[in-house]
Amino acid sequence: MPPRKIKKDPAVVAMADTLETRVKDLLEEYKKKLREVALQTAKAESDRIIATIKPKYRDMPIMEFLASPPDDFYIESGEEEEEGEAAVAVKQELPSEPDMEIDDAAAAQKTSIPIGQNSGRNTVQVKQEPEIDDDAAHETSIPIAPSGQNSGRNTAADEHRRNEIITPAGQVLPLPTLQPEKPFRAPHVDEEIAFSVNGSPLVLAGRTTATAAGKENRKKSKKSGAASKKAAAAAGPLQPETENAGTSV
């Protein structure tokens, strides 16, 4: 018995035949349009590139060009040179501009000094201004007393980068490296030196009574430290236990 032929739906066949001619016509038309556009694009792109070449080189033989390409081949490079000269001329004119008067007293203080003498100081002032926006930094800023002791020390203008605090009396206190993620621990009763920075108790390393005393005391302080770690983690941000715990500088 021969295999059965698959019956084709006549409506679908008619639809497919109609679509075939239309699709092929469309594709042929698309091909023609694409070729036209390609030729136009080639012409336009060639014109654009040739326009960037100096006219005197456009009719130069290509072999001569490949042997020794000229430096000033493109028009753009010449224009850039002109622009560069213009920019230099503008820059030379600029220093005469700061002569204008400014009513604001603060601004006048900055600009009253000629730029040639105070250009470095002006830049420092400009850099410092954004840091003032940080409230915490503003509160913890401690002025450095000008004295012979702080010469040669780390007296950076940025107070966060100082590794010591110099009191107005001239006493130098070393500052431990602060870890912002680790909260301050509460000072113990037996610790001698603790002072407050921004309201938080700060215990200076190596100044406790425990370290000065010996092994027994050190063991005790370790135990108490382990206990206080848990307590500190549970308590969150620490507050001074008593007002007498820290003494402000």
Add this chain to the structure above:
Amino acid sequence: MAPGTKKKSDMAKFTFYKDRLMTFKNFEYDRDPDAKCTSQAVAQAGFYCTGPQSGKCAFCNKELDFDPEDDPWYEHTKRDEPCEFVRIGKLDDSELTINDTVRLSQTAMIMTKLFEHEMMINNLSNHSSSDALFDQLKKVPNTASTTKSNSRRGK
């Protein structure tokens, strides 16, 4: 970028005669001493090799099968489709100016892209025969009947 520093890959491959001639490895008519249509003549006429007897113009995508007595340049010029290489009409590379070279290389690059697109269109055209379309139409679900069955109003 300096003019001489352009990469070879960025430039049109067959702008120059030497590059076109390098594609002819086993051109059939090179063995025939009486043949006028040698690989040199075909390459000089703007064609690169696409087969033992055929070449294709790099600037208009025209592909021709040559006979031994054919003049490739004449065959190239007598076609209706416009060709930038024929328009410029300089068979010797030493006659080419910078202007000509820019136009030829740009045309060659865009014609390469056009050829890729034409191949895609031809592929699409092969898949749009009535049988192929019939198969595609059979796969489309009968949306009219499904919407009718899903309609609450019909129930």
